[in-house]
Amino acid sequence: MSTTQAVKGLDETPVAQRSHRSTGFLREWLTTADHKKIGLMYITYALVFLVIAGFEAILMRIQLWVPNNHFVSPQVFNRLFTMHGTTMVFFVGMPILFGWGNYLVPLMIGARDMAFPRLNAFSFWISAFAGVLLYFSYIGGSGLYAAGSAPDVGWFAYAPLTARVFSPGHSTDYWTLALLLSGVGSIGTALNIVTTILCMRCPGMKLSRMPLLAWLYLVMNGLVFVTVSPLTAAQIMLTLDRYLGSHFFDTQAGGSAVLWMHFFWIFGHPEVYVLVLPAFAFVNEIVPVFSRKAIFGYPAMVAASVGIGFISLSVWAHHMFTVGLGPAGNTFFVFATMVISVPTGIKIFNWLATIWGGRVIFATPMIFCVGFLFQFLVAGLTGIMLAAAPFDWQLGNSYFVVAHFHYVLVGAILFALFAAFYYWYPKITGRMMSETLGKWHFILFLVGFHLTFDFMHIPGLLGMPRRIYTYEAGRGWEGWNIIVGIGAFFQAAGTLVFVYNMLRSYKTGKAAGPDPWDAWTLEWSTTSPPPEYNFAVTPTVHSRRPLWDLKHPEDLDSDYE
């Protein structure tokens, strides 16, 4: 097989004139079942909610800037942290990762679309409706009459606060129904991605040759079935409690509030891994390309991912050490939580070994990945601290916990997501993003991130509880909260640079061509942006790096398998 011949054998399939062109842009996007368009709609929708939920975070930081502040009322503050948490997890994290999965998985496994394109569209629209429903709570129900408004029960909505007596009005119902619907959408998309990966791979793409991104999406979406479903079940129970007068979480009738905690965290902890596995997936693809080396320890990476998937199902009660589980329960969950750091550590060592000895190119995607590596490590270390039950008794429910999980969600997941944007933007639009603005984005966001979340650990250690709307002066928390607040504004500025960069590069970015990074996976073998059918000829692969084989026929990867 000669390279030149393959490269010259261009995709000459004529692009069919789309019949519904005349009916307009809107109809094209509303009725599409194309995985790339649905993926982009998922991502756009999540970015809108990212800005909204980020704005809520800024409002909270202004309120906590100085002691005894009255910038917002206690009621509004409760709504802000509830909406911030719920939005970030269900309407930013999940859809943006599903969006990338939708866009990338079929391209990377050489498929023309997802296994069930219409189910794909259904899942997106039902999730989108759920997000609108959640925010409609501000005006819907009895919201405008100030009797209800947005949900204010916290993102984990502990019983019996959610009971009808303690949460009158409809705000909690909006929360429940929005999560129920988004759960239906999540399960639909997860089913679709798993089926696509198992049934739609191009010839030669054995499971052992799949890009690691596809592997991690397989594990992540497998996890969604056993993670989101328990939450759906618990939401059904809560709705029955609130509307039919059943007693699942009604402590007056012998119901158990702790049962809700178990059900919520059986969802809640694996959910963290549902969010972080795609972040690992992006890093797995980006680090080798910018280190100019194949990924180190592919089988170990796959095994570690599957291991994380299984172990993550047995750690949920480390969110409940302060409940008093008894010595046996505590010991089990401490042990399980510590064990999960082993496969995670394997991953970090494999990324380091991939970079080691490589000719590293510090383009914007790569520097975000380096930020990810360092910050994920720190987040893991504070995680091990909190995994020790006695330490957790001291610091549970404090800002130390808030700092820890934001280190994972922002420092690791969001940094990996930004890397993904810079890396795949040329594929999606056909244009490069500005490197200068990208580096400004990185610096502003890095500084802001560390100002906010490094220093947030300290008021936590000094005893500042989470979810308080204000605090007394003279407790030693004042200065720290100002630093944390300043960091939030740096992050907002960085995000604005990022949004500006995306918009500007769409018009003025330099043309990318099909393969701007000299990468090795199948999505770079088609045009940028890819045609609706992805590949004119279904590719056949012989190794884990099909494009390497094509560019280097004298040194085929498949010779080493």
Added chain:
Amino acid sequence: MMSDATSIPMGNAAAPEAPWTQPYRGTVGMACLILAESAIFIIFIVAYIFYIGKSLNGPTPAQVLETPYFGTVCLLSSSITVHFAVAALRRARTSSCTMWLAGTVLLGAIFLGTTAQEWYRLIVKEGLTIQTNLFGTTYYSLVGLHASHVIVGLIMLSLTLAFSIFGRVNEHHAEKLEVLSLYWHFVDAVWVVVFTVVYVVGK
């Protein structure tokens, strides 16, 4: 850099090493759905077991529950009939398939009827509702969740039966009918667990 190429089609050069087969996507999709549904049922079953004997007032399961042997036999038999329907369709015996499908729908409907009868007796005669106590709460939600899955299955089976009666089902649809039968087997298997928990362990 390969910026001179607009696309790199592959696969013309070499043939795949071995015949390339992957699982049928309907089966995989249904397996995923069953996994997700199992997780939902597990949570309801855990709640049921957790609340056994924790009700603050009566009636208790031992006082009011009657084991539904007849309905159970009907539902479990319907798993066998739907299996024969798929087997018949594979051998292109469409009229035999229609008969077996009709049997399945009938048996499923009988099961649903026995559940309805039991609920009627419990609500009207025994005065047990979802609001009465924790037993009522967990009993109606668990059995109701299962019954709603039976209803969904019956709707899909009835539609298939209608298509089959009008001669629109042939042997090319065997794989699809098998996907539906997987769902029905799952509903039956769940009933075995629900039956054990509610009428054996919990009584």
